[in-house]
Amino acid sequence: xxxxxxxxxxxxxxxGQIAAVNDVSxxxxxxxxxxxxxESGSGKSSASRAILQINRPSSGEVRFCGEDLVSASxxxxxxLRKRMQMVFQDPRSSLDPRMTVGALLEEPxxxxxxxxxxxxxxxxxxxxxxxxxxxxxxxxxxxxxxxGQAQRIAIARALILEPELIIADEPVSxxxxxxxxxxxxxxxxxxxxxxxxxxxxxxxxxxxRHISDRVAVMYLGRVVELADRDRLYGMPAHPYTRALLSAVxxxxxxxxxxxxxxxLSGELPSPGRLPSGCPFRSxxxxxxxxGKPEICGKTVPPLLEIAPGQAAACHFAGEVxxxxxQPRMTDEAARA
Amino acid sequence: xxxxxxSSPVRPRRRIxxxxxxxxxxxxxxxxxxxxxxxxxxxxxxxxxxxAVLQAPSAAHWLxxxxxxxxxxxxxxxxxRIAFGIGFxxxxxxxxxxxxxxxxxxxxxxxxxxxxMRVMDALLSFPSVLLALGIMAALGxxxxxxxxxxxxxxxxxxxxxxRSQVLTVRERDFVVATRALGAGPLRIIxxxxxxxxxxxxxxxxxxxxxxxxxxxxxxxxLGLGIQPPTASWGAMMRNGFSYMERAxxxxxxxxxxxxxxxxxxxxxxxxxxxxxxPRGESRR
Numbered sequence: 271x272x273x274x275x276x277x278x279x280x281x282x283x284x285x286g287q288i289a290a291v292n293d294v295s296x297x298x299x300x301x302x303x304x305x306x307x308x309e310s311g312s313g314k315s316s317a318s319r320a321i322l323q324i325n326r327p328s329s330g331e332v333r334f335c336g337e338d339l340v341s342a343s344x345x346x347x348x349x350l351r352k353r354m355q356m357v358f359q360d361p362r363s364s365l366d367p368r369m370t371v372g373a374l375l376e377e378p379x380x381x382x383x384x385x386x387x388x389x390x391x392x393x394x395x396x397x398x399x400x401x402x403x404x405x406x407x408x409x410x411x412x413x414x415x416x417x418g419q420a421q422r423i424a425i426a427r428a429l430i431l432e433p434e435l436i437i438a439d440e441p442v443s444x445x446x447x448x449x450x451x452x453x454x455x456x457x458x459x460x461x462x463x464x465x466x467x468x469x470x471x472x473x474x475x476x477x478x479r480h481i482s483d484r485v486a487v488m489y490l491g492r493v494v495e496l497a498d499r500d501r502l503y504g505m506p507a508h509p510y511t512r513a514l515l516s517a518v519x520x521x522x523x524x525x526x527x528x529x530x531x532x533x534l535s536g537e538l539p540s541p542g543r544l545p546s547g548c549p550f551r552s553x554x555x556x557x558x559x560x561g562k563p564e565i566c567g568k569t570v571p572p573l574l575e576i577a578p579g580q581a582a583a584c585h586f587a588g589e590v591x592x593x594x595x596q597p598r599m600t601d602e603a604a605r606a
Numbered sequence: 607x608x609x610x611x612x613s614s615p616v617r618p619r620r621r622i623x624x625x626x627x628x629x630x631x632x633x634x635x636x637x638x639x640x641x642x643x644x645x646x647x648x649x650x651x652x653x654x655x656x657x658a659v660l661q662a663p664s665a666a667h668w669l670x671x672x673x674x675x676x677x678x679x680x681x682x683x684x685x686x687r688i689a690f691g692i693g694f695x696x697x698x699x700x701x702x703x704x705x706x707x708x709x710x711x712x713x714x715x716x717x718x719x720x721x722x723m724r725v726m727d728a729l730l731s732f733p734s735v736l737l738a739l740g741i742m743a744a745l746g747x748x749x750x751x752x753x754x755x756x757x758x759x760x761x762x763x764x765x766x767x768x769r770s771q772v773l774t775v776r777e778r779d780f781v782v783a784t785r786a787l788g789a790g791p792l793r794i795i796x797x798x799x800x801x802x803x804x805x806x807x808x809x810x811x812x813x814x815x816x817x818x819x820x821x822x823x824x825x826x827x828l829g830l831g832i833q834p835p836t837a838s839w840g841a842m843m844r845n846g847f848s849y850m851e852r853a854x855x856x857x858x859x860x861x862x863x864x865x866x867x868x869x870x871x872x873x874x875x876x877x878x879x880x881x882x883x884p885r886g887e888s889r890r
Contacts, residue, residue, distance in 0.1 A: 324786050351788040364779040368801045377797075381789050424783075 272299045275435055275467045281330035283320045288541045290316040292491035303468040305482030307475055313491040314471045318437045322356055323347060352382055354435040355428035360444040361420035365412040371423055372408030378431045397426040418449035437469045442477060454481055476518050479503060487511050490541060490549045493573055497580035507582035509556040556586055629873025636867055640686040649677035651684040651837045660853045669859045673849060682863050684837040689867060692822045693815040696756035701811050704761040708768025713795055726762035734759040735824055742830045752831050756818045767810055771803040805882035809875050816871035823864055839864050
């Protein structure tokens, strides 16, 4: 089996009474890309920041190459940070507007006292070239670039220390759709070239599909489904995953016309007042269809393996698959 | 056709702001007066001439003379040295002390922040002239004490503005990104936070220099500041006040000098704010 690079065990992040991340566990193998999907407020970003120890987790374990990050501090944490880097959502805010591109890219090398001035400059030029920019842009400021170009700069900055793990927190969400594909393709290219492991966060299943080997779906701070990519998109087991997938448009008019959309009822509950038992219960179409079974309100469903390479946190994950192939009345009516 | 030009990356030409020109122009003039006072002033500011006391403005004495026959123009020109010297030194000190305390409070937060800011609040709860007055009373009159008094009275304001800037900047993504990179607190504070704090502080400081000049004048007017015979605008005001009916120009010209100086500093501060705000959000 391939080596595990990142292991997250029962990670919980609390802000006051609210658990932004609740008992999240997953592993990432070397060279693998795990997509982490969920709507705003589902805890994706909080989880990523807790993994990198930007905000310390309230409880749980994070192991990077077997080393415990939560208890690491000072010099040992700094040394580990060199090997894992982050790409942020909006490059215009993650790049200091008062520094030139050259200074921004050089800064990680300065922090870790790598090389002398000349060799650092050479490395900066090399990185700019690697992400598809002219090394001459080093003397310019971030606001002189388009969003896509700025994200390339941010990626170059994250990669200049030659990290093993990249956590990309919605790296394309702030970009135009036409640019999104370019940045994703760049990340795919660099991942292969530099043998990177990646945690790729997005709120859009379509974006994650192209880049991920496995996908984790988060809802209200918990992972509700974690599966191999093809498995998750082909046979989603959790009713929430199904609802998300049904919202993705299909680029084929014939299929699109027959696409059945699962509209979730109600609002995302306030994280301060979660429903008892399963957090998805209040909006779950399956819960309603099954006549509101008692167990859903009593116990939080654990994330259990329901098939090889697929785990879901639903008491009735089996029923979902069964139901999946049953066309509904409304669809019949639409087709007629 | 014309619209395509708008998207060109070339910076739009800045509008020339008349008020800014006026502000900086006046300031430059006053700075020259202050620097070259001995060469510009037509008379020795402290030379008394009892044959020409309380004279109205004339060709010999453009702005008249005071009760001991000293040339008002020369005294006003030398007065800029005191005004600027005290204004800039006191505010410089206030920025340094207040800025440092604000940085520490905003960056560390928690108990340190709480401790520093409560002391600042206590200082801020006194009107600044009153606070300066108290400090002057305790330390005795003189140039050094007046500088200390004004610096201490203005320090809390700079601590506050710095702290509030630090609090917003420290949460911005580029600071978080630098922390994730493994940078230490000193690098984060001085390379990434301080450059974003200086703008608002510089604007505030420029305006506060004018305020400090007013405070110095007020203290000297009350007899607590600069002691005679040194040419201080406040002391000259007080002096002119005694001869208000016989020689109103004494107070009038002194008041005008103070007014123009404070106006110049305020206009310069406004212009600086417009200039430093890259998106021009606070444009009038």
